[in-house]
Amino acid sequence: MAREKTWHNIIAVDLLEAGWVTRVDLGGRKLAVYDTPSGVYTSSALCNHGGADMCDGYFDGHVIECPLHQGAFDVRDGKPVSPPATRPMMTFETRIKEGMVQIKT
Template identity: 65%
Template sequence: MTDKPWRDVIAVNELETNWVTRVEVGRKTIAVYDTPNGIYASLALCTHAGADLCDGYFDDHVIECPLHQGAFDVRDGKPVAAPATRPLQVLEVRVRDGMVQIRV
């Protein structure tokens, strides 16, 4: 069990429905994904070439990079399409009192 605190990042009702929403947390950009199976989050930069995934195409649970079309499963960060080969850094997420929270 981790002792890192939870931090509110965005209200659930402010999320783009079935899409990805950009959230700034300190100096980091976080991608928050509204999927049919729940809410997930990752660092927003593609691990292949550093493009902003918040500008990519999102479908179900896969985010596609807008630069080279590498893709990742947002549930676990695993790459699912080349040229992406390194996983995304996914973040622990929960919803409390209408707020999406991540561990910081």
């Protein structure tokens, strides 16, 4: 039987870097939180291609570029948008509640 997913507070909204990427650690999991024009999104901070820290990559609007190989992903759904990225990155359902960014895991 699958465990039911629950919401977890990860960072206060006012601690996010405006229009940029903020690194957050949650129970040993490294996360990247993106402040975008359409809302806040969260992904694993590690690129699935080479393990680089996505928080060190170039971020523009809704696209994060891996600092190691320049593969890029859409942070809204994790889909790769430029090579060498071919697999989606891990993203998390994200919401804002009572001034906190929350993810569902």
